[in-house]
Amino acid sequence: MSNEQFEPTIIGFLCNWCAYAGADLAGVSRLQYPPNLRTIRTLCSATVGPHQILKAFQKGADGVFVGG
Amino acid sequence: MEDQTKTDIRVGVFVCDCGSNIAGYLDMQALVDYAKTLPNVVHVQENLYTCSEGGINEIKNAIPKYNLTRVVVASCTPRTHEPLFMGACEEAGLNPYLFEMANIRDQCSWVHMKEKERGTERAKGQIGMAVAKAARLRELSRIQLGLTHRAVVIGGGISGMSAAMALGNMGYEVDLVEKSDRLGGLLNDLNLVLPAKEPPSNLVNDLAGRLNENPKVTVHTRSTVSKSEGYVGNFVVTINGDGEDKTVKTGVIIVAIGGRVLKPEGLFGYDGKMVVTQLDLEAMLKDGAPASKNVVMIQCVGSRCAERTYCSRICCMTAVKNAILLKEADPETKVTILYRDMQMYGVENEDMFRRSKELGVRYVTFDPASPPRVEDGKVLVHHLRMGREISIPADLVVLSTPVIAQEEAGDISTMLKVPVNENGFFLEGHVKLKPLDFATDGVYLCGNARFPSTIREAVSQGLGAAARAAIVLSKDALFTSGIVADINPDTCCGCLGCVDVCPYGAINYFEDRGVCQVNKVLCKGCGGDAPQRARRAVRGSTDSPTNRSTRRLSR
Numbered sequence: 001m002s003n004e005q006f007e008p009t010i011i012g013f014l015c016n017w018c019a020y021a022g023a024d025l026a027g028v029s030r031l032q033y034p035p036n037l038r039t040i041r042t043l044c045s046a047t048v049g050p051h052q053i054l055k056a057f058q059k060g061a062d063g064v065f066v067g068g
Numbered sequence: 069m070e071d072q073t074k075t076d077i078r079v080g081v082f083v084c085d086c087g088s089n090i091a092g093y094l095d096m097q098a099l100v101d102y103a104k105t106l107p108n109v110v111h112v113q114e115n116l117y118t119c120s121e122g123g124i125n126e127i128k129n130a131i132p133k134y135n136l137t138r139v140v141v142a143s144c145t146p147r148t149h150e151p152l153f154m155g156a157c158e159e160a161g162l163n164p165y166l167f168e169m170a171n172i173r174d175q176c177s178w179v180h181m182k183e184k185e186r187g188t189e190r191a192k193g194q195i196g197m198a199v200a201k202a203a204r205l206r207e208l209s210r211i212q213l214g215l216t217h218r219a220v221v222i223g224g225g226i227s228g229m230s231a232a233m234a235l236g237n238m239g240y241e242v243d244l245v246e247k248s249d250r251l252g253g254l255l256n257d258l259n260l261v262l263p264a265k266e267p268p269s270n271l272v273n274d275l276a277g278r279l280n281e282n283p284k285v286t287v288h289t290r291s292t293v294s295k296s297e298g299y300v301g302n303f304v305v306t307i308n309g310d311g312e313d314k315t316v317k318t319g320v321i322i323v324a325i326g327g328r329v330l331k332p333e334g335l336f337g338y339d340g341k342m343v344v345t346q347l348d349l350e351a352m353l354k355d356g357a358p359a360s361k362n363v364v365m366i367q368c369v370g371s372r373c374a375e376r377t378y379c380s381r382i383c384c385m386t387a388v389k390n391a392i393l394l395k396e397a398d399p400e401t402k403v404t405i406l407y408r409d410m411q412m413y414g415v416e417n418e419d420m421f422r423r424s425k426e427l428g429v430r431y432v433t434f435d436p437a438s439p440p441r442v443e444d445g446k447v448l449v450h451h452l453r454m455g456r457e458i459s460i461p462a463d464l465v466v467l468s469t470p471v472i473a474q475e476e477a478g479d480i481s482t483m484l485k486v487p488v489n490e491n492g493f494f495l496e497g498h499v500k501l502k503p504l505d506f507a508t509d510g511v512y513l514c515g516n517a518r519f520p521s522t523i524r525e526a527v528s529q530g531l532g533a534a535a536r537a538a539i540v541l542s543k544d545a546l547f548t549s550g551i552v553a554d555i556n557p558d559t560c561c562g563c564l565g566c567v568d569v570c571p572y573g574a575i576n577y578f579e580d581r582g583v584c585q586v587n588k589v590l591c592k593g594c595g596g597d598a599p600q601r602a603r604r605a606v607r608g609s610t611d612s613p614t615n616r617s618t619r620r621l622s623r
Contacts, residue, residue: 016147017594024145027174035180035190038197039171041146044595 004038008062013052015045019067037065043068077203080136081195082127084118084143086173093177099142106199110134118143124156134148138202142170142195165208165550170198182203204432208550211588215301216317218543219534221324222293222480225253226523227326227515229275230530231537236284238534243316244279245288245307247476251276253326254516256470259350261523262389263416271523292476296321296483298367299590301546302508314316320510320537323494324530325480327516330370330469337442343465348384353390354572357397360464364447365391366440367407371470373436378491380470380520384411387468388424390574395427404430404460406440406449432458471520484511485573504533508572512536551593557583566597 014020020041026033042048045068053064081103085091096114103112111134115123118141130136139162141153146169146217154164172191180187221232224246231242251257252272261268279285287410291309298304301319329347332338340348346365352358365387371380384407391403410431412421425431433452434440440449442465473492479489486506487495494513497505505513514529515521521529540546555566555575560583567575567584572589575597577583596606 015595021147024147024171024174027145027176027178030178030181033179035176035183035186038190038193039175041171041198042592042595044598047595048601049382 008036009060010063010065011056011061011065012037012039012065013042013048014039015044016041016043019045022067030063038043072590076137077108078110078134079105079106079108079138079140079199080127080130080134081109081113081140081199082118082123082130083112083195084123084141084173085114085116085357086143086177087117087149090143090173090177093181093184093354094191095188098188099172099191099195103142103199105601106196108138108203109135109199110510115448119152120150124152127153127156128160131157131162136162137166138205139167140195140198140202141167141169142172142191142198144173145171145175147241163207163209166202166205167200168198168205170194179303205507210547210550213301213542213546213548213589215540215546216303216319218242218318219308219322219537219541220293220303220305220318223253223324223326223515224248224251224287224289224515225324225515226255226271226275226433227325227517227521227526227530227533228253228322228327228607229272230527231322231324231512231514231534232285233275233279233282234531234534235537235541236282238278238528238538238541240284240538241333242285243288243305243307243318244285244290245293247290247292248548249289251279251287251289254329255346255523257350259353260389262392262420264482267525280362293480293483299587300508300540303510306324320512321484322533322537323480323484323486323506323513323517324475324515324533325474325517326538327471327473327493327520328475330376330472332369332467332469335369336366336440336465336467338467342463343442343467344444345467345469346390347382347469349464349466350386357394357401358464361398361401363394363401363403363464363466364440364462365403365405365459365466365468366442367468368404368409368436369467369469372408376470376472376491378470379411381405381411382520382522383468383470385417385420385522387466388412388417388429391425391429392427394419395424395429399427402430402461403428404432404447406434406447408434408436423531432460451586471516473605474517478518484508485571486511486513504529504536510537510540548589548591549593551601552591553586553593553595553597554589555584555586557581557585560584569596569599571596 045066048066056064083099100112100114117123139157150169154167157167158164172194178189219235221228221239221244222243235242254270255268288307288309291307293305294308295306303318304315305318306313306315322383323369339341351463387405394401394403412418434449438450440447447462449455449461477488477492486508490493494517496503497507512533514533515526562582572590574587575584
């Protein structure tokens with residue numbers, strides 16, 4: 001085990017109409033959160049299938065967040 | 069993938085400082101250096117403000133100079149700035165759908181203000197994904213549509229008349245459809261309009277006269293719109309008048325059906341004689357001041373209550389206006405207004421309020437928990453400051469009732485596929501940004517149909533709706549977005565789930581083949597049908613579900 005603290009990489013699939021707008025609002029409001037997230041804008045959270053979630057893990061994500 | 073071959077993909081990356089909004093919190097040089105290492109990237113440039121004229125020109129110059137086939141801008145959010153940058157690409161001859169954005173401000177520098185190093189790492193990730201996605205983008209084309217340069221205005225009240233007049237003056241053919249036998253709407257029932265103390269007929273007759281003389285405007289009285297089909301620029305509307313149906317082609321539709329005044333059946337002993345509404349009082353005042361010497365008005369009758377939570381907003385002004393007219397007709401007449409809160413916004417209305425007090429109009433607050441009681445010859449009310457019930461003599465009680473939605477609002481809502489709220493008033497596309505538009509393109513709203521309005525507001529909204537409609541009518545052709553849904557007929561099971569959820573009526577079911585098909589003109593590419601697609605037959609036109617960073621789903 002490494003002594004470094006574990007920092008997960010989280011992939012966020014955000015719905016254009018709500019969660020993505022919410023993430024923008026967090027910025028406009030200057031709300032601070034840890035920079036572990038990588039956001040991907042989607043047309044609708046329902047367009048995110050199990051396939052993409054598994055692919056994200058396959059590519060090295062430690063967590064997947066679907067916001068919609 | 070039928071994408072162009074790798075050698076054709078030449079990505080230009082523009083990294084925006086946004087003044088100090090991004091550059092103040094992230095390591096810009098590190099981002100530029102990183103972008104240069106990404107596959108297919110042939111040009112990287114840092115801009116102080118990419119969205120400024122200078123920044124836009126740099127994009128436009130770089131496209132031919134470096135022979136760019138993809139453009140990535142790393143800056144703010146695509147929700148506000150994507151159309152601008154897409155426009156820049158288009159002007160430089162690049163298909164605008166070959167543009168991608170990385171959000172490194174709203175979703176990076178602004179939320180990681182104290183973590184420059186790790187924030188920069190995140191920005192690198194966002195830029196890397198955008199560049200990877202850009203490489204997979206395909207050209208899309210916008211669909212060009214012809215349009216009919218005509219308008220239909222539903223409702224011939226003051227707002228509808230104003231809208232029709234404005235469009236007629238701009239040179240567009242207008243069909244103004246009024247259900248009653250004359251133009252003017254609610255104004256026809258009013259006595260005098262303050263502050264000028266003018267009979268509203270002056271206003272109505274003037275506008276109606278000019279509308280009738282305008283060769284561009286056709287007024288259809290005793291007529292209704294019974295059917296509407298089509299979409300922005302190309303509606304076909306059926307106007308029913310005198311038992312005959314007439315179909316007209318139109319590019320836009322303005323909903324100006326107005327409202328009506330609530331008749332307070334069963335409230336405060338309303339009988340239309342001794343207990344009347346403000347509208348009844350207006351009719352009485354037209355024939356001269358009533359003989360009543362003790363008038364009591366009660367505000368908020370049937371509004372701001374459980375059944376109708378909204379404030380009708382114009383009833384306070386009406387009550388104060390009529391109180392002034394009664395006092396001026398006979399200073400000995402006692403006028404008492406029982407109210408919860410007075411809504412007298414604006415310079416002139418506040419002056420009117422003050423004037424009524426100078427004339428001796430008496431104001432008494434009441435608590436809705438213990439409302440006034442109307443009895444024979446008197447009104448009893450619990451006086452909050454005195455802490456006891458007082459009795460006010462009354463030979464005329466006037467109830468201030470709200471403007472409510474028209475009965476036909478529901479039918480028109482269904483016909484035009486535009487929403488109404490729980491009270492039957494039409495709902496605009498956006499409260500602040502699109503107050504006179506519906507979410508559906510080519511359909512607009514104004515006046516009391518939207519919310520109780522003063523004459524001045526109804527006129528302004530009518531003129532505003534006409535101006536919004538003219539944005540469509542002034543074009544030679546319309547272009548729809550290239551981002552639309554597509555249904556694979558081989559996998560569509562015909563469940564109609566997508567048809568039910570589409571807010572734009574863009575999906576049709578073909579019974580003979582048992583499949584659904586998207587009307588690409590009506591589709592807004594919202595993705596709302598995605599949860600319903602039983603067998604994933606509906607997908608965005610550039611959907612590539614194999615790579616997480618290459619999915620281009622929203623525009």
